[in-house]
Amino acid sequence: AQSVTQPDIHITVSEGASLELRCNYSYGATPYLFWYVQSPGQGLQLLLKYFSGDTLVQGIKGFEAEFKRSQSSFNLRKPSVHWSDAAEYFCAVGLKTSYDKVIFGPGTSLSVIP
């Protein structure tokens, strides 16, 4: 069955430090890949997406992610974290069926300390 894992439940980083959030997926083919961010009590905001082509994708708010087929991974990175980046981050897989439902990972909660 398709699944998405995010090994880190919670990460704390200092403001200005670099960030990497891990994501691995299990799927029979190369899926579509997404990262969403959710602030407390808010909806889901798309940070970036990978459909095909260049395996390093740029997103909003200075985030980027790299698709590595050999590792079934799609890790999210940011070179310098800002306090406003504190939120819940969800990796998600879009299944290439006719109806393209999205399977979400369990999320990683990011705290930023000054």
Place this chain on the structure above:
Amino acid sequence: EPEVTQTPSHQVTQMGQEVILRCVPISNHLYFYWYRQILGQKVEFLVSFYNNEISEKSEIFDDQFSVERPDGSNFTLKIRSTKLEDSAMYFCASMGEVNTEAFFGQGTRLTVV
């Protein structure tokens, strides 16, 4: 920029009552979805809807749930007899065509008391 709109943002209902969550997808989109997020947990797929019928549903989407596109613009999720465990954030999403991204609404927080 077009967006998916959900109303209400928060609804409180008594156990056993029927509730309807409303969504206005992006106007030219053809694929519609409902997802659920219980507090502190991950977002879970409930149902997809295309061409005026359910295309796929999860195990969560039992007989207490139904979806409808009553007038060509709204997309609703009905819970017939709410249970305490239905308390969650419900997200609507729409997609224009296959192989593109889905756009999510801001969610409706449902609290069953």
